[in-house]
Amino acid sequence: xxxRTEITxxxxxxxxxxxxxxxxxxxxxxxxxxxxxxxxxxxxxxxLLLSTDMLIEGVHFDLSYMPIQHLGYKSxxxxxxxxxxxxxxxxxxxxxxxLSNRFSVEAVEKLYExxxxxxxxxNVDLVGGDTTxxxxxxxxxxxxxxxxxxxxxxxxxxVEKGDIICATxxxxxxxIGLQVLEREKQVFLANPDMQPDLxxxxxxxxxxxxxxxxxxxxxxxAELNVRPKAMIDISDGLASELYHLSKQSDVGFFIxxxxxxxxxxxxxxxxxxxxxxxxxxMNGGEDYELLFSISQEDFEKLKNHPDIHFIGYAAEKxxxxxxxxxxxxxxxxxxxxxxxxxxxx
Amino acid sequence: xxxRTEITxxxxxxxxxxxxxxxxxxxxxxxxxxxxxxxxxxxxxxxLLLSTDMLIEGVHFDLSYMPIQHLGYKSxxxxxxxxxxxxxxxxxxxxxxxLSNRFSVEAVEKLYExxxxxxxxxNVDLVGGDTTxxxxxxxxxxxxxxxxxxxxxxxxxxVEKGDIICATxxxxxxxIGLQVLEREKQVFLANPDMQPDLxxxxxxxxxxxxxxxxxxxxxxxAELNVRPKAMIDISDGLASELYHLSKQSDVGFFIxxxxxxxxxxxxxxxxxxxxxxxxxxMNGGEDYELLFSISQEDFEKLKNHPDIHFIGYAAEKxxxxxxxxxxxxxxxxxxxxxxxxxxxx
Numbered sequence: 001x002x003x004r005t006e007i008t009x010x011x012x013x014x015x016x017x018x019x020x021x022x023x024x025x026x027x028x029x030x031x032x033x034x035x036x037x038x039x040x041x042x043x044x045x046x047x048l049l050l051s052t053d054m055l056i057e058g059v060h061f062d063l064s065y066m067p068i069q070h071l072g073y074k075s076x077x078x079x080x081x082x083x084x085x086x087x088x089x090x091x092x093x094x095x096x097x098x099l100s101n102r103f104s105v106e107a108v109e110k111l112y113e114x115x116x117x118x119x120x121x122x123n124v125d126l127v128g129g130d131t132t133x134x135x136x137x138x139x140x141x142x143x144x145x146x147x148x149x150x151x152x153x154x155x156x157x158x159v160e161k162g163d164i165i166c167a168t169x170x171x172x173x174x175x176i177g178l179q180v181l182e183r184e185k186q187v188f189l190a191n192p193d194m195q196p197d198l199x200x201x202x203x204x205x206x207x208x209x210x211x212x213x214x215x216x217x218x219x220x221x222a223e224l225n226v227r228p229k230a231m232i233d234i235s236d237g238l239a240s241e242l243y244h245l246s247k248q249s250d251v252g253f254f255i256x257x258x259x260x261x262x263x264x265x266x267x268x269x270x271x272x273x274x275x276x277x278x279x280x281x282m283n284g285g286e287d288y289e290l291l292f293s294i295s296q297e298d299f300e301k302l303k304n305h306p307d308i309h310f311i312g313y314a315a316e317k318x319x320x321x322x323x324x325x326x327x328x329x330x331x332x333x334x335x336x337x338x339x340x341x342x343x344x345x
Numbered sequence: 346x347x348x349r350t351e352i353t354x355x356x357x358x359x360x361x362x363x364x365x366x367x368x369x370x371x372x373x374x375x376x377x378x379x380x381x382x383x384x385x386x387x388x389x390x391x392x393l394l395l396s397t398d399m400l401i402e403g404v405h406f407d408l409s410y411m412p413i414q415h416l417g418y419k420s421x422x423x424x425x426x427x428x429x430x431x432x433x434x435x436x437x438x439x440x441x442x443x444l445s446n447r448f449s450v451e452a453v454e455k456l457y458e459x460x461x462x463x464x465x466x467x468n469v470d471l472v473g474g475d476t477t478x479x480x481x482x483x484x485x486x487x488x489x490x491x492x493x494x495x496x497x498x499x500x501x502x503x504v505e506k507g508d509i510i511c512a513t514x515x516x517x518x519x520x521i522g523l524q525v526l527e528r529e530k531q532v533f534l535a536n537p538d539m540q541p542d543l544x545x546x547x548x549x550x551x552x553x554x555x556x557x558x559x560x561x562x563x564x565x566x567a568e569l570n571v572r573p574k575a576m577i578d579i580s581d582g583l584a585s586e587l588y589h590l591s592k593q594s595d596v597g598f599f600i601x602x603x604x605x606x607x608x609x610x611x612x613x614x615x616x617x618x619x620x621x622x623x624x625x626x627m628n629g630g631e632d633y634e635l636l637f638s639i640s641q642e643d644f645e646k647l648k649n650h651p652d653i654h655f656i657g658y659a660a661e662k663x664x665x666x667x668x669x670x671x672x673x674x675x676x677x678x679x680x681x682x683x684x685x686x687x688x689x690x
Contacts, residue, residue: 002451003451004449004451005449005450005451006446006449006450007444007446007448007449007450007453007478008446009450010450012476012477015450015453015476016474016476018450018454019453019454019457020471022461023461023470023471025470025472026465026468026469026470027436027437027468027469027470029436029437029492030436030437030470030472032472033437033470033471033472033473034471034472034473034474035473036473038473039437039439039472039473041436041437041472041490043388043389043391043393044388044389044390045389046388048388048393048490050437050439050472050473050488050490051439051473052439052440052441052473052474052475052486052488053441053475054441054442054443054475054477054484054486056443056477056478056479056480056484057480058480059443059477059478059479059480060477091372091374091375091386092372092374092375092378092384092386092395094384094395094396094397094488095397096397096398096399096486097399098399098401098404098484099352101351101352101353103352104349104350104351104352105350105351105352105354105355105360105363106347106348106349106350108352108360108364109363109364112364116367116368120371123371123372124371124372125368125370125371125372125375125378126365126368126378126379127370127375127377127378127379127384127386127395128378128379128380128381128383128384128395128396128397129361129379129397130397130398130399131357131360131361132357132399132401132404132405133352133401133404134401134404135401135402135403135404135481135482136480136481137480139399139401139443139484139486141397141399141441141484141486143395143397143439143486143488145386145393145395147374
């Protein structure tokens with residue numbers, strides 16, 4: 001009998017490593033293939049960026065609490081986030097939909113309203129796609145192009161020892177927002193007369209339902225004349241992203257617990273759920289903030305920015321990836337990000 | 346109560362028309378958006394082409410007779426076909442997979458083997474993607490880039506009255522091949538001791554299981570110095586593609602029944618199934634041949650090409666889309682292509 005290895009044994013990143021390990025590129029326009037937030041294609045004066053993300057009902061979203069317009073917005077926004085993570089600007093998207101017969105024309109129109117709203121916010125053109133039926137549920141696949149000047153592209157492989165590690169916004173909110181939404185759904189299922197109580201949690205519910213790609217940060221970095229050396233978007237939790245940067249840049253990290261940006265509502269709700277807020281930051285997902293490294297001389301230009309946080313620094317690879325706790329203990333950070341195969345597989 | 350319109354009432358193309366009708370493009374790099382085989386993006390010297398296709402288990406393929414390597418090959422090949430249909434050459438693909446826990450690592454490796462084989466055949470680089478779990482079945486979404494010199498791009502909107510209409514290869518085979526595969530599956534399900542009998546049908550089974558994008562034709566047209574004026578790939582049946590060309594170019598067509606290229610095995614098997622072979626050509630799908638128009642002066646350069654067939658000509662829009670039968674009757678061709686919503690929805 002043929003050998004059968006379960007995908008859950010390898011996880012998403014192990015599977016990707018395995019199936020892409022022998023790939024060699026043939027076109028001289030292909031500058032960077034598998035392994036960054038977007039592929040990098042030489043189109044002459046600039047680099048064209050290309051990325052893709054797939055959202056599947058029952059895995060990535062639950063329409064019982066996700067308004068379908070928000071889902072449309074999110075499907076575009078999370079792709080824009082991949083272009084932002086290359087220090088680029090988005091330009092075009094193509095959208096493929098798989099639709100079961102549960103979905104009406106009106107529902108698809110609402111989904112597209114959200115997509116168009118995001119396209120407008122991020123100055124992206126919806127230029128094509130594919131629409132087909134699905135045996136069950138909704139499937140959304142978006143591919144996006146972007147553009148970046150060649151000397152400005154930010155790769156995962158360019159962190160250097162001594163770089164300052166920066167994170168934007170705040171972290172952990174989308175994950176704890178999801179816990180609230182799931183709890184309220186269970187309450188509703190148990191007693192349909194009970195209406196979901198989200199009033200207490202507007203910020204974290206919004207973090208989960210309507211993430212904003214941080215193109216504002218990309219524009220501000222350009223205005224401040226700061227070139228992020230390496231960058232990645234925080235979609236699978238901080239720990240997972242640090243692991244990617246470490247692996248591709250051959251560096252280790254020291255991250256300071258007291259520098260991690262956590263919103264008060266995120267913190268309080270995590271405590272309410274009896275979850276360590278640091279766990280939400282490290283192993284939650286879907287914050288779609290940016291994690292990047294800068295050279296020390298650029299610190300002065302950013303130090304007063306209200307939404308950029310200096311959370312640690314890069315060190316020798318041998319040092320590993322570490323959290324410096326509030327009481328100065330140094331503990332290794334495990335790369336245990338959000339993995340749809342482990343959770344749902 | 347909110348109005349509910351079923352997608353089946355509109356069909357795939359009606360739905361696409363509805364949701365994309367108000368789209369305006371904001372980036373000056375976007376030359377052509379929704380409505381052709383690929384979007385056209387200005388990248389300086391050339392146009393970059395961008396297209397996407399989604400394949401869903403239970404809608405587009407059946408793994409009980411589709412070897413998974415072939416499926417991988419097909420998923421790339423049908424995307425290459427969209428680039429060919431713009432008179433371009435493919436360069437990069439990104440691949441998203443949704444995988445239920447039925448699929449092992451070994452199965453995914455076989456799927457990728459087929460994809461890599463196609464990438465090699467068509468000189469395409471696999472540069473990224475997304476891999477996630479799926480609640481049920483396999484979902485494959487591929488997006489592809491290509492490139493074409495600006496004065497060589499072939500659009501659906503450029504057929505002119507008097508142009509000669511050309512089709513490559515032969516038509517209807519993939520559809521009738523699917524009928525054979527479905528029949529043999531039913532025989533096997535009824536009696537598992539019976540093995541599928543495909544020996545009689547190697548060509549048409551291959552047309553369904555391993556379609557080849559006609560990049561050979563694109564290269565040959567360039568060598569013969571023929572610029573196809575308008576082009577589309579034949580993925581939904583000839584009638585549907587003629588309808589698209591007619592709509593976008595404002596022309597009508599006269600197509601000659603006795604000029605339609607039908608392989609003998611396709612013809613014989615259609616007769617065996619009691620299906621009109623012309624119906625297979627017109628309303629079958631998945632042939633992935635090319636349909637294009639040339640100016641009359643280019644006829645001489647192509648007239649001896651063994652795999653290009655001159656099936657008719659373009660006329661005034663008011664004339665409609667017509668089939669000239671073998672006994673010189675003129676009958677309107679209905680645009681009733683393969684529509685996954687009508688079939689499965």
